[in-house]
Amino acid sequence: MSEPGPDGRIPVLDIAPTLAGVPGAREALAEQVARTCEDTGFLVLAGHGIDPGLPAACFAAAAEFFALPDEVKLALKVGELNIGFLPTGAQVIRTSRIAENRKPNLNESFYIVRDRAPDDPDILAGKPFVGLNRWPPGIPGFRAATMTYFTAMEALAQKLLPVVTTALGMPPDYLAGDFTDPTCTLRLIRYQPQPEEEADRFGFAPHIDTNLITFLAQSALPGLEVRTREGEWLRPPAIPGTFVVNTAEMLGRYSNDRFAPTPHRVVNANNAMRYAIPFFFGPNNDAVIRPVPSCVSEANPARYEPLLYEDHRRKLNVTNFAHRQTQPAH
Numbered sequence: 001m002s003e004p005g006p007d008g009r010i011p012v013l014d015i016a017p018t019l020a021g022v023p024g025a026r027e028a029l030a031e032q033v034a035r036t037c038e039d040t041g042f043l044v045l046a047g048h049g050i051d052p053g054l055p056a057a058c059f060a061a062a063a064e065f066f067a068l069p070d071e072v073k074l075a076l077k078v079g080e081l082n083i084g085f086l087p088t089g090a091q092v093i094r095t096s097r098i099a100e101n102r103k104p105n106l107n108e109s110f111y112i113v114r115d116r117a118p119d120d121p122d123i124l125a126g127k128p129f130v131g132l133n134r135w136p137p138g139i140p141g142f143r144a145a146t147m148t149y150f151t152a153m154e155a156l157a158q159k160l161l162p163v164v165t166t167a168l169g170m171p172p173d174y175l176a177g178d179f180t181d182p183t184c185t186l187r188l189i190r191y192q193p194q195p196e197e198e199a200d201r202f203g204f205a206p207h208i209d210t211n212l213i214t215f216l217a218q219s220a221l222p223g224l225e226v227r228t229r230e231g232e233w234l235r236p237p238a239i240p241g242t243f244v245v246n247t248a249e250m251l252g253r254y255s256n257d258r259f260a261p262t263p264h265r266v267v268n269a270n271n272a273m274r275y276a277i278p279f280f281f282g283p284n285n286d287a288v289i290r291p292v293p294s295c296v297s298e299a300n301p302a303r304y305e306p307l308l309y310e311d312h313r314r315k316l317n318v319t320n321f322a323h324r325q326t327q328p329a330h
């Protein structure tokens with residue numbers, strides 16, 4: 001059912017038996033998920049059923065977008081909501097627990113959220129953190145490629161959620177109510193080459209993700225590194241067709257730090273642009289995140305106060321972005 005990655009530390013887990021509803025499969029997978037979530041917080045997901053053409057088309061769309069002239073990209077610059085283009089130099093990770101970062105990340109990004117119509121009830125109601133995607137002109141297949149990928153990844157994340165909940169020691173649908181309208185973001189990233197090592201200069205400085213779980217389709221080029229508790233940096237197994245999955249801050253809270261998020265970073269030491277298309281899966285904006293009962297006891301009291309996810313996002317705004325002091329981290 002699982003094989004260790006080349007480093008033996010980040011496992012490759014096959015979700016196919018669970019998706020097929022094989023009796024006992026979810027529980028067995030959940031045990032392995034729990035083990036790795038207590039360790040590196042990273043795993044590689046195989047047998048997920050996502051057509052490899054979907055991430056491939058999304059990577060191609062990303063390459064096409066970033067190849068557009070700067071003025072076209074800058075016309076789509078992120079505004080009040082974190083949707084659209086974030087140029088190189090606009091994000092400095094200041095929330096990192098492990099390093100003081102001052103130099104901006106050597107990447108440019110494009111943020112895509114749930115696609116809505118201008119007359120979407122949540123838009124009309126002026127709900128916070130709800131906005132319209134900003135589609136680039138002149139790339140006809142861009143919207144379809146990215147949204148098809150977005151939709152497939154959201155469905156996969158929903159299928160993994162009961163496994164994660166089981167790993168927490170709770171009934172599989174325990175967290176379902178917090179994810180009825182989940183906060184999903186697809187981020188397209190292009191990292192410029194960084195052939196020469198420079199202190200404190202990263203494609204993406206060490207950070208933890210702020211959502212629940214993140215899915216990374218395997219990039220064509222290496223660059224992602226994961227920090228173990230011992231302070232070593234590991235590369236997740238780069239098996240084509242799989243997803244690197246990592247835990248993020250909200251899983252840390254639900255689990256009362258049992259599944260704590262792991263710092264990771266990107267250095268693009270390749271001689272070419274590196275692309276990544278992380279999909280971030282997080283709770284509803286109106287979900288209140290609190291440690292689950294199985295992770296709290298008299299000997300291990302709750303380490304976190306209940307947190308409205310929307311408030312968490314509001315707070316992140318002030319920290320990480322230089323372009324406007326009010327942007328979420330994803």
Ligand SMILES: O=C(O)CCC(=O)C(=O)O
Nearest residue numbers: 204209216224266276278
């Ligand atoms: O580029 C990658 O492989 C990782 C990106 C990442 O960590 C993030 O967007 O949070």
Ligand SMILES: [Fe+2]
Nearest residue numbers: 207208209264
């Ligand atoms: Fe990340």
